[in-house]
Amino acid sequence: MKRGDVVLVAPPGDFxxxxxxxxxxxxxxxxxxxxxxxxxxxxxxxDAPLFRLTVQPSxxxxxxxxxxxxxxxxxTARREKVGPAxxxxxxxxxxxxxxxxAFVMEIG
Numbered sequence: 001m002k003r004g005d006v007v008l009v010a011p012p013g014d015f016x017x018x019x020x021x022x023x024x025x026x027x028x029x030x031x032x033x034x035x036x037x038x039x040x041x042x043x044x045x046x047d048a049p050l051f052r053l054t055v056q057p058s059x060x061x062x063x064x065x066x067x068x069x070x071x072x073x074x075x076t077a078r079r080e081k082v083g084p085a086x087x088x089x090x091x092x093x094x095x096x097x098x099x100x101x102a103f104v105m106e107i108g
Contacts (some may be wrong), residue, residue: 001036001085003027004094006062008083011040011075020062020071022089024101036082039097040073048072050099055093062087069093071100 001007003023021038043065047053051071058062065082102108
């Protein structure tokens with residue numbers, strides 16, 4: 001699993017249905033850490049460009065609908081609860097996501 005991979009996960013609680021998520025954890029610990037830090041992805045599009053990144057579906061990212069990466073919905077999952085990669089976000093999307101995460105967490 002690598003940063004930028006789109007995977008399937010079923011978080012508990014309000015977001016319980018299986019959904020795509022993007023790996024945001026550094027690759028420096030992805031191979032050894034027991035958990036994976038993810039941003040959930042939704043097909044419910046809202047107008048919040050500072051922390052919801054709209055992405056078009058493509059064979060590369062594995063999405064089937066216009067969706068948004070939710071920088072405000074971080075989720076940590078045990079490695080064994082994360083499904084295999086269904087796609088990958090490109091460098092441009094990951095750069096935008098990095099800025100959105102910095103905004104949400106007021107880093108930098």
